[in-house]
Structures are given as C-alpha cells and as structure tokens.
C-alpha cells in the first residue's frame with residue numbers, strides 16, 4: 001500500500017493563486033461578455049518585456065550551446081561561478097558575502113519551500129500574518145503544524161499579526177521560537193522594515209538561537225537609500241539569517257526563472273544532542289542531490305542584469321511599476337479607502353469598505369469592475385478585511401483600473 005503524506009489533507013483550499021484563477025475562470029464562463037474587460041491585478045506577475053541586456057546575453061548563450069567548442073552540458077548545481085561572482089560583487093557589495101555562499105536556483109518560491117529540508121521537525125516557527133502563503137503551506141506539508149481552523153490558521157505555528165493597528169510591524173514572539181520568516185519589502189502589505197526594526201529581529205534570533213528566513217524578493221523596490229535591502233546590512237545577521245532573492249520582480253524573470261539564496265558559512269543549527277552543524281554544508285548537499293542547476297542561457301541573462309545597461313533597464317522597470325503603484329494608491333485614496341504600501345513595493349494593500357470582507361471585495365471588484373485583486377484573507381487570518389492590488393501591469397491597464405475604482409467607490 002502506498003501511503004500518502006496526510007499532512008497535505010490539512011490544506012483545505014487550493015493554493016491561493018490557482019484558487020483565484022479557478023474563480024476567475026468560473027466568472028468568465030458565466031459572464032463571457034463582462035470577461036472581455038478583465039484586468040488582472042491579482043498575482044504579482046510582471047507584464048513588461050525582458051530587459052534587452054538579458055535578452056541579448058541569453059541569445060548569445062544559446063548560440064554558444066549551438067557550437068561543439070562552446071557547448072555545455074550539466075552546469076554546477078550551485079550555479080556558474082560567473083553569476084555567483086556577479087551577485088556577490090553587485091547585490092552584496094561591501095557586505096562581505098562570498099560567491100561560494102550563494103546558491104543559484106529557479107525561484108524564491110521553490111527556495112523558501114525547499115529550505116525546510118535542512119531543518120528538523122518539532123520546531124517552533126514564527127510567521128507574520130498576513131504572509132506569502134508558501135511559508136505556511138510548506139510547513140503544513142512538512143508536518144510542522146497541527147490542523148487548520150476556519151480562519152486558515154494552523155495549530156503549532158506562532159502567528160505575528162501585522163495590521164493597521166500595529167503599523168504592520170510584527171511584535172517579537174512572546175515565546176521562544178526556532179525559525180522566523182520575514183519578508184521585506186513585505187508581500188502582501190507592501191510595508192518596509194527599518195534598520196532598527198531588523199536589528200531587533202537579529203538580536204532576538206541571536207539571543208534565542210533562532211534562524212531568520214529573510215525573503216528579499218522585492219528589494220529592488222526600496223526607494224529610500226536609508227532603508228535596508230538586505231538583512232546582511234544588520235550587524236550579526238550572518239550568524240542568524242538566510243536570505244532569499246530573485247530576478248523575477250526586478251528583471252522580469254517570472255517566466256524565465258532564476259533566483260538565489262545566501263547561506264553564510266558561519267551560520268549553524270543544532271543536532272538534538274547539541275552539536276553545531278553549518279547550514280551551508282547541509283544546503284550544498286541538498287541542492288546538489290535534488291537540483292541540477294538553472295540553464296546556462298538563463299544564468300547568462302541573469303548575469304547581464306548586473307551590467308551597466310542591465311542596471312539601468314532594471315531601474316526603468318522598477319520606476320514603471322512604482323509609477324503604477326502610485327496611481328493605484330491615489331485612486332483608492334480619492335475614494336476614501338484606507339491604503340497602505342505601494343511606496344517601497346509593487347503592492348498596494350487596501351482596507352475593505354465597512355461591511356465587506358476580503359472575498360466579498362474580490363467578488364465585488366470582479367463583478368462590478370472586472371478587475372482581479374487578491375483577497376487579504378488568502379494571505380492569512382489577519383489579512384481579513386483587506387485586499388491587495390498588484391501594480392505589475394501596463395500603464396494603460398492601471399489607468400483603466402483607476403477609472404473603474406472611481407466608478408465603483410467614487
């Protein structure tokens with residue numbers, strides 16, 4: 001008898017974004033005429049073409065593969081040296097991250113889920129709420145939680161609510177935890193952490209022998225040079241934090257797929273018997289066993305994002321999406337809605353009007369405006385009463401969404 005992993009049965013609904021797609025498809029089947037006007041501001045998926053620097057590097061790399069002399073088969077599982085070096089020199093200039101502490105992968109979604117392979121069971125895990133659903137769902141699958149309740153919370157996890165009432169700033173856990181997920185700029189609330197706030201987390205983690213899993217997939221959207229883009233800007237973070245980064249949201253690689261994680265060599269965890277073990281070695285072992293590397297053309301394209309032209313092209317993309325975020329924020333504010341985020345992040349987080357819950361708002365926007373948004377409750381119990389609008393879109397679509405918001409709420 002092939003036994004299943006029964007932890008999967010604890011997951012009540014489908015994964016958030018396919019669930020939204022399912023509901024949108026049902027709407028399109030039921031109302032084909034309205035569906036023609038659909039504008040998707042749900043999942044944070046980029047819409048603008050790949051930067052030219054990445055495209056030419058990718059094409060050249062494909063041509064190299066077409067010649068016997070320059071053909072390449074399997075690459076190094078951890079990523080080619082040229083990309084790891086470019087990441088160390090550019091993304092972590094002055095922060096003391098070495099190329100061999102970087103592991104290239106096909107996405108932060110996979111990395112934030114897969115990282116659980118190197119941690120044991122029975123740990124206390126702290127998760128901000130609302131949160132990117134992958135952190136919760138992968139812990140459920142790994143058996144790190146009990147059952148879920150009607151609000152979507154799972155027994156055993158330590159939830160740290162982030163709402164307007166606490167300025168979307170999670171309090172430090174009251175009990176001792178072992179793993180802490182943080183994401184800044186935050187998905188979904190669009191808020192950003194100051195260095196002082198991150199210092200508190202690093203102090204907590206070091207004081208409690210905990211590891212911070214720091215998701216910085218949206219770091220390119222930080223607009224203020226005084227705000228940290230990497231957890232390693234904080235003294236002591238190398239001893240307590242793993243950082244996740246991606247080329248998806250800066251270089252428009254959501255379909256191209258390339259990301260990386262940083263595991264500093266001095267970062268350790270403990271065996272049940274108290275022996276300290278370097279997490280770097282465990283992840284290297286895991287990565288080389290379960291992963292065969294990102295394709296050569298894609299790694300060359302990612303490397304090109306660090307060239308002078310590549311950096312300018314990324315800046316232009318970020319400016320475009322941030323311009324969209326500003327328009328969406330203004331449009332909601334003009335209608336008297338309470339709006340958060342959107343200043344250092346491509347996500348605008350909006351409070352639902354009195355008497356409408358998150359999924360009610362999703363339905364209202366779909367039915368009355370044919371705009372797809374993400375219901376806040378899909379990101380966790382504390383997201384109830386909010387919805388998220390993604391600024392990843394063309395300017396034309398965003399202007400149209402703003403006009404429709406005014407029609408529905410104005």
Ligand code: MLT
Nearest residue numbers: 042043044045109132187
């Ligand atoms: C989101 O919409 O929250 C993200 O785009 C999903 C993802 O990056 O996997």
